[in-house]
Amino acid sequence: MAFREYKIGCMMFGVALSTSMFVTIFLPGLDISAIGSTEEALKKQLTYGWESGFNYYDPFLAGKDKPIKVTLTHDPVTGKKIDKVDAYVFKPGTHFPNGLTHENIMGKKVLALSNSRGHINQASEENGGVFLVDVDAASGTPYVEFATATKGWSVDATLKAADQQFLAGSGKTMFIREGCWWCHTLLPEETQDWQTFGRPPVTGDFNGESPTTFGSDRKAPDLLHVGSRNSSREWMTMHFFNPRLVQPHSIMPRYNYLWGKTDAKGNVIDRQKWDREFMAYNNGETAYPPEVPEPAPDSDARKLIDFVLNLK
Numbered sequence: 001m002a003f004r005e006y007k008i009g010c011m012m013f014g015v016a017l018s019t020s021m022f023v024t025i026f027l028p029g030l031d032i033s034a035i036g037s038t039e040e041a042l043k044k045q046l047t048y049g050w051e052s053g054f055n056y057y058d059p060f061l062a063g064k065d066k067p068i069k070v071t072l073t074h075d076p077v078t079g080k081k082i083d084k085v086d087a088y089v090f091k092p093g094t095h096f097p098n099g100l101t102h103e104n105i106m107g108k109k110v111l112a113l114s115n116s117r118g119h120i121n122q123a124s125e126e127n128g129g130v131f132l133v134d135v136d137a138a139s140g141t142p143y144v145e146f147a148t149a150t151k152g153w154s155v156d157a158t159l160k161a162a163d164q165q166f167l168a169g170s171g172k173t174m175f176i177r178e179g180c181w182w183c184h185t186l187l188p189e190e191t192q193d194w195q196t197f198g199r200p201p202v203t204g205d206f207n208g209e210s211p212t213t214f215g216s217d218r219k220a221p222d223l224l225h226v227g228s229r230n231s232s233r234e235w236m237t238m239h240f241f242n243p244r245l246v247q248p249h250s251i252m253p254r255y256n257y258l259w260g261k262t263d264a265k266g267n268v269i270d271r272q273k274w275d276r277e278f279m280a281y282n283n284g285e286t287a288y289p290p291e292v293p294e295p296a297p298d299s300d301a302r303k304l305i306d307f308v309l310n311l312k
């Protein structure tokens with residue numbers, strides 16, 4: 001080997017080494033807490049709870065240890081009518097997301113407001129409680145409110161007063177477990193993408209979210225705002241049971257096994273019979289496709305649909 005190649009090799013090694021040393025030593029020194037959580041990040045944290053991927057409390061990704069998102073139009077304590085609001089219910093023992101209490105993840109300003117006005121320092125995982133996301137009108141800074149301390153909303157009363165309950169936190173675990181991210185992204189890009197898939201996210205949208213489920217590469221539509229384009233629970237139910245029912249040439253797999261054994265009415269789901277009837281419809285032998293069973297309230301299908309419809 002000529003000496004010149006040796007010198008070039010040494011120089012290239014030097015550049016690579018110093019770049020990696022720079023990244024290792026200086027980048028952690030950046031003040032990431034200067035990037036405060038956006039309202040979006042706080043809502044995601046409170047919807048998804050702590051760590052949606054593989055973790056000690058839910059090793060088989062069953063969707064355990066997750067908060068419940070509810071919509072309220074009546075005050076759980078007084079019963080009086082209020083403006084429609086989303087609340088996030090953590091039953092006692094449910095783990096809080098890291099981004100809720102950690103100064104560097106939440107951002108200093110957001111945490112200061114969440115403590116002074118939102119009283120989140122009174123919240124504990126043992127007792128659980130109800131949270132809201134507010135925005136300070138003057139500064140535009142979002143913050144978390146611990147409604148159990150500020151308004152007296154208990155877990156039980158809030159669940160009872162809720163108009164709707166979304167198991168979107170458990171649903172995100174389903175999204176990860178089922179590998180939806182092999183085909184779908186949750187990351188519209190700063191290109192013409194936004195015309196079809198909506199607003200691209202900004203840096204502070206991801207504070208404390210783990211994992212971010214950006215997706216691996218895109219073989220199918222971006223889903224970050226899919227609930228805004230299509231809010232039909234019926235369509236989602238049909239599409240997950242068999243995508244070919246609503247999109248004849250779809251390459252998306254069927255997720256009908258997420259329904260479990262029985263439907264919402266307790267009837268046993270006969271998938272083979274369903275498939276036979278669907279084939280008959282496909283071949284033009286019958287006028288209508290078979291009905292899709294309604295998912296049971298505690299089924300994985302219901303959780304996944306709640307997650308998807310919440311992607312606004």
Ligand code: HEC
Pocket residue numbers: 174175178179180181182183184219220221222223226229230243247250251252253255304308
């Ligand atoms: C093999 C790739 C693939 C996988 C895996 C997959 N999808 Fe899809 N998905 C598609 C394709 C292609 C479309 C567009 C055609 C259609 O609507 O079926 C689609 C469409 C959708 C839509 C409608 C999008 C819109 O813009 O209206 C939703 C919602 C959706 N998928 C959710 C999911 C979820 C949740 C999972 C995981 C349980 C999943 N998909 C897994 C390929 C996939």
